[in-house]
Amino acid sequence: MRKKILAANWKMNLSATEAQEWLTQFKSGVSDQQLVEFRLYAPNVFIQHLSEDEEMHVGAQNVHPADFGAFTGETSISQLKSVGAQSVLIGHSERRTYFHESDSFLKEKVDACCAHFFPFIFCCGEDLGTRNGGGHLSFVKKQLEAAIFQLNPQEVSLLTIAYEPIWAIGTGQTATTDQINEVHAYIRSILTEKFGENGANVSILYGGSVNQGNAQGIFSCPDVDGGLIGGASLNAFDFLELASSF
Numbered sequence: 411m412r413k414k415i416l417a418a419n420w421k422m423n424l425s426a427t428e429a430q431e432w433l434t435q436f437k438s439g440v441s442d443q444q445l446v447e448f449r450l451y452a453p454n455v456f457i458q459h460l461s462e463d464e465e466m467h468v469g470a471q472n473v474h475p476a477d478f479g480a481f482t483g484e485t486s487i488s489q490l491k492s493v494g495a496q497s498v499l500i501g502h503s504e505r506r507t508y509f510h511e512s513d514s515f516l517k518e519k520v521d522a523c524c525a526h527f528f529p530f531i532f533c534c535g536e537d538l539g540t541r542n543g544g545g546h547l548s549f550v551k552k553q554l555e556a557a558i559f560q561l562n563p564q565e566v567s568l569l570t571i572a573y574e575p576i577w578a579i580g581t582g583q584t585a586t587t588d589q590i591n592e593v594h595a596y597i598r599s600i601l602t603e604k605f606g607e608n609g610a611n612v613s614i615l616y617g618g619s620v621n622q623g624n625a626q627g628i629f630s631c632p633d634v635d636g637g638l639i640g641g642a643s644l645n646a647f648d649f650l651e652l653a654s655s656f
């Protein structure tokens with residue numbers, strides 16, 4: 411079953427006090443009837459505290475594939491689990507660009523998540539030059555091939571995809587619903603061909619300048635199962651309001 415997911419990616423924003431205020435505001439506005447699964451991808455330093463709230467799905471924005479060792483500044487899956495993280499983002503374009511994370515390194519992270527049975531959102535998406543040159547579909551396919559094609563059917567249950575065209579992240583420039591539909595339908599066809607019914611049931615989120623003004627159009631696309639939200643997730647009420655756009 412494809413789940414509807416709204417995932418907040420705070421990136422490197424908010425103080426401890428602001429994080430607590432966000433949670434309090436979120437809790438005051440969220441209702442039991444919500445048909446959407448909310449997730450919060452917070453900086454690691456806040457995860458333990460935020461995940462004390464058992465109803466909140468709190469995840470990490472990054473992970474190292476090794477179980478332990480001399481990797482200063484990094485965090486393993488077991489460590490994330492030990493503070494209550496329930497999932498992790500892999501392959502965000504900011505990690506790929508600023509931290510030079512390669513497809514093969516991302517595959518190591520995916521394999522580590524599978525070994526630990528730890529759910530993950532795999533992010534993919536093209537840059538503007540690739541989009542303008544018409545190579546966006548093959549670009550995205552290559553990203554998927556490189557890092558998730560090795561999954562077995564059971565492991566596919568750990569996978570959520572976020573399609574995030576790089577040119578739309580944090581720029582205020584959103585992809586059109588036609589552009590989003592095209593790529594989401596294509597990703598679903600690839601997953602279905604590769605993994606059968608398990609692949610067809612993977613949730614595919616859109617990310618890239620989603621806000622209250624454009625969410626309804628985006629979330630009504632047939633192959634869009636939710637969103638990975640950066641800027642518009644920093645205010646709890648703005649984030650919550652996006653759920654009414656499904």
Ligand code: PEP
Nearest residue numbers: 579580617618619640641
């Ligand atoms: C993101 O961080 O994944 C993202 C989509 O950011 P924004 O919503 O700000 O474009």
